[in-house]
Amino acid sequence: MTNAHSSAFQEVNQKVSQAGEILGLKPGLISALSTCEREVVISIPLRRGDDVEVLTGYRVQHSSARGPRKGGIRFHQDVDLDEVRALASLMTWKTALIDVPFGGAKGGVAVNASLLTNIEKEEIIRRWTRSLVHVLGHHRDIPAPDMGTDAKTMAWLMDEFHRLEGFQPACVTGKPVELFGAPGREEATGRGVAMIAAATLKKHKMKVEGATVAIQGFGNVGRYAALVCQELGMKVIAISDVSGGIVNNKGIDIAAIFSHKSLETVEADNRVGAAEILEIQCDVLIPAALGGVINEGNVAKIKAEFIIEGANQPITFAADKELRTQGVVIVPDILANSGGVMGSYFEWTQNIQEFSWPIEKFRKELDSRMELAFTNVLEVSKKHSVDMRTAAFVVAVGRVAHAFELRGSLV
């Protein structure tokens, strides 16, 4: 999401440059890492009665230096080329940071997903797949769900891909468990966010039990983050979705409301606007919806001590600086929400091996690898006396730069 000064992609690249300078990378290499390898823009004619509406779709492949490109597909009305570039680039840094053998990509369609019927959604993703099949594949570029898409969407994608290219379930991740998906993948992003929240509290000598949490978002990330926070003993006192937010200082029973599609149908005495959720007095704030939601307009009103970025780029560059001056600890998106792509990696490897893991193994592997990435970021932040976001970029950019140079990609 943009602010008045720079675009979303420029904001990511500011961090890439900063990390590159700390690492002593040459300016040419930094600009290579700040550019996308390939950008495909397609038109998607969608049937509307006896006419068509033409939507715009994207797949941006940022980097394949460390492996096949990887990243979700977003259906949202605000999707544009700049946003997809930013998100593709974040995937490169995310996969490098958690050390899985992928590069980075992102896809999207500019459309309001909440207004689509299932048939329209299917039509859109099938057309998206047909138009992009030549740049996709389990060793080229592997899509996954993101905002506005889910396991069902990935099943249609896989089915379309199979019609064109033959059986290859590893061509996409985040599939339904009944159709080559992995038990544990759906909850993985939210679970990772909650585990990182707990680790952050512990690191700051705060008690996990009873720590108060506010969450913006009740989609896949927000709802599982809330559920696992509750399981870990935290008190979720506020949660919101597009319909608004609910607040209960005694703690909301997330398990009891989990099956609701929207918070609109949840009975609650205390309702607030969706944006107000960010300004609640709490220990941990988890923005798990759109980008750019914490910005110059509301940064002064943020009262949380810790912010765990469930969403991608929820804090603008300027607001990030301001929050750090106020002493707020921010765990960056590329670390905090990396459980999703970590889970995708597990699904991909299982598909390739045609072997499936029990969910306990999935969770154990996810938790220990997230912990490892978290500890590594803390160590690097100490070593360079920088905040966690900068440290995460130093780790990620360093790894991608090294792979880029080892490949001798310049010939």
Ligand code: GLU
């Ligand atoms: N869309 C998720 C993300 O932003 C997951 C991507 C994936 O699993 O490839 O990290």
